[in-house]
Amino acid sequence: MNASDFRRRGKEMVDYMADYLEGIEGRQVYPDVQPGYLRPLIPATAPQEPDTFEDILQDVEKIIMPGVTHWHSPYFFAYFPTASSYPAMLADMLCGAIGCIGFSWAASPACTELETVMMDWLGKMLQLPEAFLAGEAGEGGGVIQGSASEATLVALLAARTKVTRRLQAASPGLTQGAVLEKLVAYASDQVVATLGTTSCCSFDNLLEVGPICHEEDIWLHVDAAYAGSAFICPEFRHLLNGVEFADSFNFNPHKWLLVNFDCSAMWVKRRTDLTGAFKLDPVYLKHSHQGSGLITDYRHWQLPLGRRFRSLKMWFVFRMYGVKGLQAYIRKHVQLSHEFEAFVLQDPRFEVCAEVTLGLVCFRLKGSDGLNEALLERINSARKIHLVPCRLRGQFVLRFAICSRKVESGHVRLAWEHIRGLAAELLAAEEGKAEIKS
């Protein structure tokens, strides 16, 4: 495939992408396939001779799409959102063409420098304390990780390295093993200090936890994977109060800030805490500016050596939406979750199980776990909408998360009517069973 073939096929693919996303409402949100469905549909080995692009695109519809869970359908209310926007897709296309690997400044200066500045832009959007920003001469700064899990692991390893060195400096005889045995990682009920938990989007109080960590010299990592995006709106920023006590903070723009996966934003107050833990300097990665103190080599900030030019996605999205556009997007989702909450509250057979702060409503039928499990089973079997459950204070609970960029009040209303209808059927069937028994 040469450049001119790519011009033709690339444009066909752009149309396919637009068709897919425009028409996604017409696709069944959750697939019908059974485990193992795909293997019999494709050959057991790669072809020796090339296949045509037409064949492949046909197979996408025939083999792939029937097995896709459509995360961007306006009837997808499961897990948490994963971001999808046209500006991010355009940026990702460019990222693919440039195809640089930004492990050091020299490996592609633009890749490193745009990332540092975009992380400052985003930090300012969140009103993060100055200490987390790189600026021109700051000691802190941000980095794009692949996922919140990686950010948490990086924070843990940095904390462990730091405390181990401190203890070994104080008691030179102390072995690593002896230190490791004594280290404790404190975590809350739902996971690190968390703003917006996965189960019910609850918030740890950083103003309580923070000062204690500060006094006791404990590394405080704050994870706001989902909720963090909301902090760009002044009315939600208070949920982040106390972050000034944290050593590291991260959230995922790839969840709720329209920057396609992967883009997990992580900031630290002292970049030397990371570079101290991960520094790797073989000769083939050395470059002449390394000692200047002016530059950032992001390979010291993360586990992998390689990294894509991910900040292009942030740049495109922030510029093409503008801060106001992003805020409007967050507010719309929060508004929709409150609409769903209101529906639930109006129906005496249901209850809301956790405070609705952002885009998630946890709810259940008043009654047993079994009843709610049966309701979820009916909902997901019907394939019209897709939800997942969670467990809150021992109870089985349904989660209704506002996810799609295209979800509107009408979809939320339809979803609620559908759930109510299935609940009515279920309750009637249960009553029927009870009558037969009695």
Add this chain to the structure above:
Amino acid sequence: MNASDFRRRGKEMVDYMADYLEGIEGRQVYPDVQPGYLRPLIPATAPQEPDTFEDILQDVEKIIMPGVTHWHSPYFFAYFPTASSYPAMLADMLCGAIGCIGFSWAASPACTELETVMMDWLGKMLQLPEAFLAGEAGEGGGVIQGSASEATLVALLAARTKVTRRLQAASPGLTQGAVLEKLVAYASDQVVATLGTTSCCSFDNLLEVGPICHEEDIWLHVDAAYAGSAFICPEFRHLLNGVEFADSFNFNPHKWLLVNFDCSAMWVKRRTDLTGAFKLDPVYLKHSHQGSGLITDYRHWQLPLGRRFRSLKMWFVFRMYGVKGLQAYIRKHVQLSHEFEAFVLQDPRFEVCAEVTLGLVCFRLKGSDGLNEALLERINSARKIHLVPCRLRGQFVLRFAICSRKVESGHVRLAWEHIRGLAAELLAAEEGKAEIKS
């Protein structure tokens, strides 16, 4: 930006990508910018109101491109190749549109199942032992990791979990700390057992290491990050002999197999070794097929929870090149490195410092490290080609790696003539200095 805007802008972007890659030879391979160049060129904060796409695309040329190291220029001979192909870019576009997060089978069955089958395809291309394949009922199988570092870390953690459980089962009083203090990770001179090291592309002998590990019950992880792609050619497959003794194996199709970053292929013989170490099963990720034994939840195979639909890239590339096309690509690069080797060998002022097996030539001027450092400095300052050095047996050595998909004999010849010219200048200048001294 709506779907119809995206159709228009997406097609413009496709043309921009094709223009960039077609014209890349005309761009200076290594940028002139100094550290900190980018920050003054863009605003200090994100815009409140949206910018236009035209503005952004202009800024790409004005702000980004001057700071890009062009990894796909045919004059880029640094590090190792990073893959770039049109089929992979097309697949990545589709991946962006589908935008699913494949942490479990249910989260998008096609995402999980295509990955398993593609990893089998690739395993068969490499003639990996049957035990590493998933097949319909195998105990092994493959997973796409983000990078070889992640694959190595996953292997280490799995090995550590396994041995800790074994020791604690034998001596229930043993603490984790006590076990950890006694664990040893053996590594070779250049990093785990490695096939194709970064410095000089040397190979550990698995037929020597393997049986010892097997006897002593030591987890053997084999990393062939760069070289692995070559094993699809029968004439290079012998370099992989002994992999039958390994517990885990990985290499990076995103380096040399035309699958754009990120795509690091990892196989294990016993998938339960991974799932035992990383299993994570909160209620909101449970699904009805989970207990069936038929399905794979890839979140148990890796550190991050989230994952893109990366196997699409493998599928598109393998089908649009065919195995023969991929083999031809590898062979062409190896041929080019031998052409460069022949040039070096013909010039008595130079020496080749390591056996040339695949696409890397390690060479130097006969003489001091200082002389070679000065030569590299001249090469990279001239900006016509880009190389990085390494250190081999204590000596400073230049690495000439065949990288670009578009590199041809003519580029290699030009590069060599350029290097010879700079070396002649340098040697003349040194002689001049010596004369002045004497």
